[in-house]
Amino acid sequence: MATLAANPTPASAAENAFGPSNPFYLPSPLPFQAPPFDQIKDSDYQPAIEAGMAQQGEEVRAIADNPDAPTFENTIVGMEKSGQLLTRVMQVFNGVTGANLSPELQKVQEIEAPKLAAHQDAIFLDAKLFQRVSTIYHQRESLKLDPEALRLVEWYYEEFVRAGANLSDAGKAELRKLNEEDSTLSTAFVKKLLAATKDGAYHTTDKNALAGLSETRLQGAAQAAKDRKLEGYVILLQNTTQQPDLGSLSVRSTRQTIFGKSWNRAEHGGENDTRQTIARLAQVRAEKAKLLGFPNYAAWRLQNQMAKTPESAIKFMDNLVPGATVKAIAEGKDIQKLIDSQKGGFELQPWDWEFYSDQVRKAKYDFDESQIKPYFELNNVLENGVFYAANQLYGITFKERKDIPVYQPDVRVFEVFDADGKPLALWYCDYFKRDNKNGGAWMDVFVNESKLLNQLPVVFNVANFAKPAPGQPALLSFRDVTTMFHEFGHALHGMFANTVYPSISGTATARDFVEFPSQFNEHWATYPAVFEHYAKHYQTGVPMPAELAVKLKKAEKFNQGYSLTEILAAAELDMQWHTLPASASLQNPDQFEVAALKKKNLALHTVPPRYRSSYFAHIWGGPGYAAGYYAYLWSEMLDDAAYQSFEDHGGMTRTNGDRFRQMILSRGNTEDLGKMYAAWLGREPTIEPMLKERGLLPDDSVK
Numbered sequence: 019m020a021t022l023a024a025n026p027t028p029a030s031a032a033e034n035a036f037g038p039s040n041p042f043y044l045p046s047p048l049p050f051q052a053p054p055f056d057q058i059k060d061s062d063y064q065p066a067i068e069a070g071m072a073q074q075g076e077e078v079r080a081i082a083d084n085p086d087a088p089t090f091e092n093t094i095v096g097m098e099k100s101g102q103l104l105t106r107v108m109q110v111f112n113g114v115t116g117a118n119l120s121p122e123l124q125k126v127q128e129i130e131a132p133k134l135a136a137h138q139d140a141i142f143l144d145a146k147l148f149q150r151v152s153t154i155y156h157q158r159e160s161l162k163l164d165p166e167a168l169r170l171v172e173w174y175y176e177e178f179v180r181a182g183a184n185l186s187d188a189g190k191a192e193l194r195k196l197n198e199e200d201s202t203l204s205t206a207f208v209k210k211l212l213a214a215t216k217d218g219a220y221h222t223t224d225k226n227a228l229a230g231l232s233e234t235r236l237q238g239a240a241q242a243a244k245d246r247k248l249e250g251y252v253i254l255l256q257n258t259t260q261q262p263d264l265g266s267l268s269v270r271s272t273r274q275t276i277f278g279k280s281w282n283r284a285e286h287g288g289e290n291d292t293r294q295t296i297a298r299l300a301q302v303r304a305e306k307a308k309l310l311g312f313p314n315y316a317a318w319r320l321q322n323q324m325a326k327t328p329e330s331a332i333k334f335m336d337n338l339v340p341g342a343t344v345k346a347i348a349e350g351k352d353i354q355k356l357i358d359s360q361k362g363g364f365e366l367q368p369w370d371w372e373f374y375s376d377q378v379r380k381a382k383y384d385f386d387e388s389q390i391k392p393y394f395e396l397n398n399v400l401e402n403g404v405f406y407a408a409n410q411l412y413g414i415t416f417k418e419r420k421d422i423p424v425y426q427p428d429v430r431v432f433e434v435f436d437a438d439g440k441p442l443a444l445w446y447c448d449y450f451k452r453d454n455k456n457g458g459a460w461m462d463v464f465v466n467e468s469k470l471l472n473q474l475p476v477v478f479n480v481a482n483f484a485k486p487a488p489g490q491p492a493l494l495s496f497r498d499v500t501t502m503f504h505e506f507g508h509a510l511h512g513m514f515a516n517t518v519y520p521s522i523s524g525t526a527t528a529r530d531f532v533e534f535p536s537q538f539n540e541h542w543a544t545y546p547a548v549f550e551h552y553a554k555h556y557q558t559g560v561p562m563p564a565e566l567a568v569k570l571k572k573a574e575k576f577n578q579g580y581s582l583t584e585i586l587a588a589a590e591l592d593m594q595w596h597t598l599p600a601s602a603s604l605q606n607p608d609q610f611e612v613a614a615l616k617k618k619n620l621a622l623h624t625v626p627p628r629y630r631s632s633y634f635a636h637i638w639g640g641p642g643y644a645a646g647y648y649a650y651l652w653s654e655m656l657d658d659a660a661y662q663s664f665e666d667h668g669g670m671t672r673t674n675g676d677r678f679r680q681m682i683l684s685r686g687n688t689e690d691l692g693k694m695y696a697a698w699l700g701r702e703p704t705i706e707p708m709l710k711e712r713g714l715l716p717d718d719s720v721k
């Protein structure tokens with residue numbers, strides 16, 4: 019254990035001193051080392067973060083300066099044990115700032131974020147430390163390490179090399195310059211896009227132009243106008259190409275105008291035009307890859323992913339194109355028929371798609387959300403759906419713990435017990451929307467599982483479901499139900515973690531793998547034995563009528579040709595931008611985009627990419643999904659193939675569940691992920707189950 023005694027001098031007298039009275043000073047005495055939220059004040063975080071960085075700095079310095087020859091124990095294990103205070107406080111800090119932000123914590127976040135980034139850089143660009151890691155790495159075959167330890171050595175070495183540790187001093191200086199330009203350009207892109215999206219809003223004083231919008235949406239648009247001190251109505255742009263209101267706006271010229279505003283938002287010339295920024299950004303990334311010894315940025319980024327190379331990701335996507343586009347074209351023909359039957363007298367355009375496909379959907383699977391929701395009461399879905407499925411598959415049980423403190427009164431805590439009754443994990447859920455919570459839904463941990471550190475997992479799920487009035491039940495949409503299963507799938511990946519080293523435990527895997535356990539868990543939401551067990555009317559307990567359940571499930575497969583094609587177009591664009599070599603000239607984004615889509619047979623006039631290059635924030639707004647947008651589809655291939663395999667082997671059984679847990683969910687990143695997956699499945703995954711699931715196989719019909 020690293021000592022926790024370090025108590026650095028405060029940077030200024032005004033700063034809170036860090037000492038034993040700080041609740042992060044020692045590991046929490048609560049069960050599972052659960053965060054002592056009843057003790058933690060907003061003012062406790064910053065001094066603990068500062069002290070945590072100082073402490074890890076000293077620990078890492080001691081490892082690097084150790085006069086003894088480097089060993090797995092004195093270097094790699096030493097690194098794994100370092101920074102426990104920092105980890106302890108940051109996991110809670112990240113959890114709370116994401117789900118329950120206060121102005122004070124926001125300030126701490128702004129001050130500490132650059133310091134934390136510099137702290138990380140200082141470790142991974144430390145030449146003496148890298149020398150030790152490198153020595154161990156090159157001796158690894160002769161060290162008689164167990165497979166997990168061997169994987170950890172490789173993981174550390176690759177992390178250092180990816181950060182540029184192998185470069186000469188001149189190379190490191192060059193890399194720092196490129197990193198800086200990359201980050202400056204990304205920041206500029208985000209700023210321009212934000213302004214461009216704001217400017218792209220549609221404004222009208224003519225209520226007739228907005229025919230088709232619901233009364234609630236009209237009120238929203240009127241409020242948006244008021245917020246901008248304008249008369250009439252304003253419709254704000256969403257980040258995707260298609261805009262949600264296009265599904266209901268019946269005036270065609272309004273749809274066309276809004277679509278045009280979306281499509282061209284960042285291409286008007288002037289200071290909010292992003293095209294020069296992204297063209298240079300692509301170049302900078304290619305130069306960076308070259309410096310690090312790779313033919314292009316995607317090759318550098320994908321080394322530690324399951325796909326490993328851009329070629330394998332591209333081959334995967336190329337194989338999906340025919341199924342997706344054939345279906346999209348057929349869907350377009352259906353829509354054209356509808357337009358003609360209504361004597362529209364025009365040819366389908368992208369701004370018409372949502373409007374008419376919504377009518378086709380209604381005609382085929384008409385149901386009202388208000389018919390569905392009484393069958394999805396939150397607590398019932400949780401206990402008789404989500405928990406029930408996990409119990410059937412893995413034998414685990416749940417008990418609510420009202421004695422564990424929480425950061426907000428809506429948060430609930432459950433202790434999770436293994437099939438043999440032993441404590442397994444603590445699980446928190448924070449389901450209701452709040453103004454100080456980030457949008458969307460996610461999973462993370464307060465405490466990481468690690469046998470080395472003697473820690474059991476403390477995992478949490480957050481979502482943004484509408485909070486009912488006091489005393490009323492929380493009735494969910496089916497999308498919310500799916501979200502619950504999804505996030506709980508991530509939670510299982512965290513709770514079943516059974517590894518020694520924290521850096522490769524639980525969900526600490528790859529971008530193209532991490533959504534696999536969560537998407538896989540979504541399948542149980544519609545699995546008959548589970549669905550029947552939870553989809554019951556909250557007042558009468560009567561199961562959902564079979565006819566309604568069938569419609570609900572079929573509606574899921576509607577419009578999948580369009581939906582897959584628009585994602586594929588964006589993913590292929592991302593990959594082509596990031597496989598440009600450093601020698602390529604500065605691109606003209608519009609020409610590049612047209613050529614890229616044409617080359618991939620994705621230049622469907624009526625199905626534009628989900629994001630155009632000039633507003634593709636996933637890939638330009640930061641390194642997050644650069645050369646990584648394919649990962650959404652890749653994980654989908656994995657989860658659909660996995661579910662198919664369960665079905666082929668008897669469906670929801672303990673035997674299937676336990677094998678999946680043992681070979682996948684418990685193993686984090688302790689083995690090459692492709693090998694881990696293939697060993698479990700018994701072969702490489704294929705795209706057929708995914709096409710089947712989306713209703714895109716040639717003989718599929720969703721009538």
Ligand SMILES: [Zn+2]
Pocket residue numbers: 504508533536
């Ligand atoms: Zn997810």
